[in-house]
Amino acid sequence: MSAMKPHDIADQAVALGGDGTLAIVSVESQADVRWANSMLTTNGERTTTTLTVVSTAPVAGGTAVGSATGPVRSDVDLETLVQQAKASAREGEAASDAAPLITGGSPADWTDDVATTSGAAFAEFALNLGHVFGNGRAQAVEHFGYAEHDVTTTFLASSTGLRRRHTQPTARVEATGKSHNRTRSSWAGRAGQHPDSFDLQAIEAELSQGLHWQGRQIDLEPGRHDTILSPSAISDLLIYMHWTSSARDAADGRSVFSKANGKTRVGESLSEAPLTLSSDPHHGQLACDPFVHAAYSSSFSSPFDAGLELSATNWILDGQLEHLITTRQTAQETSAAVTPPIDNLTLTHGQGSGQAVDLISRSDHCLLVTCLWYIRDVDPRTLLLTGLTRDGVYLIEKGEVVGSVGNFRFNASPVDVLASITDASETVVTLPREWADYFTRASMPAVAVEGFNLSTRSDAL
Numbered sequence: 001m002s003a004m005k006p007h008d009i010a011d012q013a014v015a016l017g018g019d020g021t022l023a024i025v026s027v028e029s030q031a032d033v034r035w036a037n038s039m040l041t042t043n044g045e046r047t048t049t050t051l052t053v054v055s056t057a058p059v060a061g062g063t064a065v066g067s068a069t070g071p072v073r074s075d076v077d078l079e080t081l082v083q084q085a086k087a088s089a090r091e092g093e094a095a096s097d098a099a100p101l102i103t104g105g106s107p108a109d110w111t112d113d114v115a116t117t118s119g120a121a122f123a124e125f126a127l128n129l130g131h132v133f134g135n136g137r138a139q140a141v142e143h144f145g146y147a148e149h150d151v152t153t154t155f156l157a158s159s160t161g162l163r164r165r166h167t168q169p170t171a172r173v174e175a176t177g178k179s180h181n182r183t184r185s186s187w188a189g190r191a192g193q194h195p196d197s198f199d200l201q202a203i204e205a206e207l208s209q210g211l212h213w214q215g216r217q218i219d220l221e222p223g224r225h226d227t228i229l230s231p232s233a234i235s236d237l238l239i240y241m242h243w244t245s246s247a248r249d250a251a252d253g254r255s256v257f258s259k260a261n262g263k264t265r266v267g268e269s270l271s272e273a274p275l276t277l278s279s280d281p282h283h284g285q286l287a288c289d290p291f292v293h294a295a296y297s298s299s300f301s302s303p304f305d306a307g308l309e310l311s312a313t314n315w316i317l318d319g320q321l322e323h324l325i326t327t328r329q330t331a332q333e334t335s336a337a338v339t340p341p342i343d344n345l346t347l348t349h350g351q352g353s354g355q356a357v358d359l360i361s362r363s364d365h366c367l368l369v370t371c372l373w374y375i376r377d378v379d380p381r382t383l384l385l386t387g388l389t390r391d392g393v394y395l396i397e398k399g400e401v402v403g404s405v406g407n408f409r410f411n412a413s414p415v416d417v418l419a420s421i422t423d424a425s426e427t428v429v430t431l432p433r434e435w436a437d438y439f440t441r442a443s444m445p446a447v448a449v450e451g452f453n454l455s456t457r458s459d460a461l
Contacts, residue, residue: 006049007111007165009072010157013053016082018159020056020063020089022101022306024293025049025072025155029116033126034146038133040126045118051078052295053085054303062094065303067295095304097297097329102307104162114153115167121149125173125195132204136177141211145175149195156293162307164291169193172431172440176391177207178461185461186210187371187391189232189431191440192285210370210392216403218395226366227452228359228396231430231444234347234417236372237385238277239435239442241414242345244383245315247324247334248299256383256415257324264324264334271319271418274350279342280312285429286344286441300341302327313339316418318350344441349424356446359425361399363448368394368401371433372410373460383413387434388458407461408454423448 004012006025013023026049033043052069066088068081125147136143149171156164174189188206190198229237241256250257250264257265281290292308294301305327314322323339331338360368375387389407396402424445432442 005111006114006153006155009049009051009078010155013051013078013082014157014159016079017053017055017086020101021159022054022295022303023157024052024054024295024306026152027114028150028152029114030148030150031117031119031121032146032148033122035129036144038136038143040129043119043122047116051081053081054295054306055082055085055089056098057086057089057092059090059092059094063098064089064092065095065098065297066090066092067303069295095297097302097304097327099304099328101158101160101304102162103160104164104307106163107165110163110165115151115169117149117151122147122195125198125200128200132200135204139179139208141177141179141208142182143175143177145173147171147173147195147198154289154293156291156307158307164293164307166289166291168288170440171195171197172436173198173203174431174433174436175203175207177211179211184211184214185391186214187433189433189436191429191431191436191442213394213401214392214404218403218405220395220405222408222454222456224451224453227449228356228363228366228368229417229447229449229452230356230368230370231428231446232371232433233369234447235345235430235432235442235444236375236434237412237414237417238347238444239345239432239439240375240377240385241383242315244380245324246299246330247326247336248330250324251334255380256413257321266321266324266336269320270316270415271421273421273424274318275316275418275421276314276318276348276350277316278312278314278346279344280346281310281342281344282312283344283346286346286443288343288441292340299330300325300327302329304328305340308338308340310340310342313342343439344443345439346427346443347445348427349421349445349447352424352426352445354425355428356425359423359446359448360396360401362423363396364398366396366448367405367452368396369452373434375434378411383415384411385413386411388460389454390433390460407458409456409458411453411455417449417452420450420452421447422450
């Protein structure tokens with residue numbers, strides 16, 4: 001089994017499963033480095049191969065579907081997963097999304113070796129990090145953080161002859177600087193495809209700027225304040241909104257995008273600002289899986305759609321809600337286009353200009369929120385979210401940051417935030433702090449928002 005290639009695992013699983021079988025093989029190669037107190041602490045490399053088998057079976061009323069997922073270390077593992085998936089399907093109920101599996105052939109690279117990463121990917125990064133540590137010691141600043149590089153290759157095979165393959169490189173770095181006996185703390189994060197793309201000097205400057213701004217503490221009462229949300233902060237809010245934008249849930253009256261009588265808000269204006277929220281699997285810096293490889297049925301996905309080609313989609317166009325997430329089944333039921341989820345998200349403002357610093361310079365009196373943390377929903381019907389600000393909320397007066405106002409708990413709906421945007425910078429690739437474990441491919445502007453609700457004080461740094 002050790003010599004079996006990932007494509008062989010997929011092919012063999014389909015052959016063992018027979019008609020109505022899907023196999024999804026994921027080979028994930030990871031490397032990382034971590035640091036604390038301005039010293040490297042750990043680093044590691046690992047590669048895992050995981051197989052998901054999806055089986056279908058005729059049952060009373062239609063076709064049932066079952067699945068099983070696990071690591072593959074031997075032929076026994078493979079055979080066990082196939083049998084578990086088949087047993088699950090035989091014992092299941094008729095699936096409402098049942099449909100013929102998508103057909104197709106094999107790509108030219110189906111049998112090619114998979115790409116991997118290793119600690120060598122961090123050679124230049126670690127060298128530059130050493131310079132950051134040295135600068136920090138000279139300024140009595142302690143540095144903490146980690147960086148990861150992940151190369152995941154996904155193989156999709158079906159009993160209908162379909163074969164698809166995609167290799168996804170992902171890199172991210174999260175860094176925190178602490179000073180003055182750790183009473184000041186600032187954060188910076190970046191996302192990309194390789195650690196060499198990260199400018200550690202720029203990250204160090206961003207951390208130093210935040211620590212400097214925190215030198216003056218200003219008392220500010222909680223309440224609604226005009227606020228600039230950084231690209232990271234607005235991405236965390238909009239990713240959560242995107243994750244709740246199922247057409248099925250909206251038609252069933254369970255989401256902020258619901259209307260009466262089984263209707264949805266598609267076609268409604270969500271903002272007077274020229275905002276476009278989109279996803280594109282072929283976006284250069286944010287390129288991602290170009291086909292569906294869902295293994296489970298939900299309001300967002302269907303294994304019967306596995307292999308479906310993904311294309312650029314505008315979720316919001318010039319402020320108007322254009323599409324919600326659909327499977328082929330929910331698209332038919334809601335008379336909507338087939339628009340499956342895509343693993344990236346971009347917000348643009350038609351009149352956005354400059355960088356975040358330029359948005360600050362043209363603001364008379366407002367706050368700057370750099371990042372969000374511990375986001376949870378309060379009311380799914382309105383998509384009211386709550387969470388905390390972290391590592392810096394700053395007061396802006398006449399175009400300049402004049403000090404820090406501490407941290408707060410916020411209560412806000414991303415849909416209301418979109419309706420309250422009055423200005424924006426240009427769009428840049430950013431790292432969502434809260435959701436970076438699950439979603440790293442985001443591109444957002446900094447946005448000026450009227451009346452952002454900072455409801456209570458927080459003791460978080």
